Structures are given as C-alpha cells and as structure tokens.
Amino acid sequence: MSEVATGDELPPLRARVTRADLVRYAGASLDFNPIHYSDRIATEVGLPGVIAHGMLTMGLAGRVVSEWIGDAGRVLSCTSRFTRPVVVPDDDHGAVIEFSGTVTAVDDGVATVSITAKCEGKPVLGKARATVRVD
Template identity: 60%
Template sequence: MVATVAYDAVEAGTELPAQSFPVTRETLVRYAGASGDFNPIHWNERFAREVGLPDVIAHGMFTMAEAIRVVTDWAGDPGAVVDYGVRFTKPVVVPDDGVGAVIEVSGKVAQKLDDEARTVRVDLTATSGGQKVLGMSRAVVRLA
C-alpha cells in the first residue's frame, strides 16, 4: 500500500484530523498480553500507588502507538512512516471506574523536508486528562 495523501497537496500548517482513543483497564490487559509487558504498574492499583503513581498507568509504547494512528490513518499507509519519536512527559492514568481515560491526539504538518523523497514532518500533540502526555512527538512521513 502507498500513502494516499499527495505531497503536492500538503503545505506546512496542514492539520490532520484529530482523534480520541479510549483506554480502559481491559485495554491495558489486552495490550500487556500482546506486548508481553506485564509490569504491575499497568494493572495493579495497589502496586502502582506503592511506587508513587496516582493509579494504574497505560504502557508508554501503547500511548505512543495510539498517537501515531493519527498519522497512519491520514497517510493511508502505516508503511509511509519513515521515522517516529516521542518523549514521555506524563503518564496516562487509567482509573478503574468503568470509563477509564481518553488520549486526545492532534497533528499538523510542521514542514516539507525533501521534495525528491516526498517527505514531511508531522508534529503531534497528545493529551489525557487535560495534560500533555507526549512531548517532541514527531513523525517523518513519505507521501504519494
């Protein structure tokens, strides 16, 4: 599959469609099973509090993966992502209240990088509970 967004149709400042990703304790258990990361801070409230966290927190890699979905959905192809990196700034706290948490992600094209390679840099903003959970969240994407 190839990115469906045309490089020539994109300019710096182009906004990607924002998305919201719900996270529940069930989501975390499923992710732990898929990733093999069974650290108790992701499922055991008592343990999470004993180590100084406010409650169970989402896996950092899960949060990172949800954020890049804004880019892959926009580009139309996960393989269009050439590079991706973030800094974890705050954890996504997931209470056991039947609702959980929501990760809100928006993005915009920060700049065109290479006309020949048809690449752009997309900057992402990810928040949960009104707090920024990822910093320096940037992806390089090859467009059609």
C-alpha cells in the same frame, strides 16, 4: 491524498483506553509490569494509580498519523518523550487521550508532523514527531 503543505492539520483522534485494553496490550507486548494492572503496586511506587503502557500511548500517537496518510507503510519514523503518565481508572470509561497533529515541514517528498497528545487537558507526550513519505 492531495498535496501536503506545511501548516496542514491532521484530523484529531480521540482514543479511549480501559483496563481491559491494558490487559490486551500487556499480552501482546509481554509487558506485565504490575503498574499497568495493580493500583496497590502503582501507588506504592509513587504513581497516582494504574497507568497505560507508554508504548501503547505512543502507538496511538502513530495512529493519528497513519490514519491521516492512509497507509501505515508510509510512516518512516515516530518518536516522543513520555512527559506524564496516562492514569487509567478502574471503571467502564477508562481514560481518553486526544491526539492532533500539524505538518511542520515538507522536504523532498517527506513530511514532518508534530503530534500533540493530551489526557484531561494535560500533555502526556513531549517532542512527539513523525516523518511520513508523502510523494
């Protein structure tokens, strides 16, 4: 990897999430909350429909960083706040989340990356940041 500098932009990542992905993630994470598979339950609790697991969305945000750096082992931390749920329709297309990132600081071989995550043009993560070893 070439020299990393403040202001560098990471290659964007578009991730499609379908209901089938939610089933696989539920099995892997053991998070079987019905808001992730039942429209009836999701709407009963005030959601617009079935939503993606927040940690799945955050994991995908981490992927934009690990693909850029080329080694997931260099990612030291990844944090965010969940600001809007990702509604996953019951169709073959699912939801598309668009991720981007910008290096906001480089200090002593560690880069801080600000991550943006949007679904349908609206932010779904807030204060998303990762720190990455770049030396």
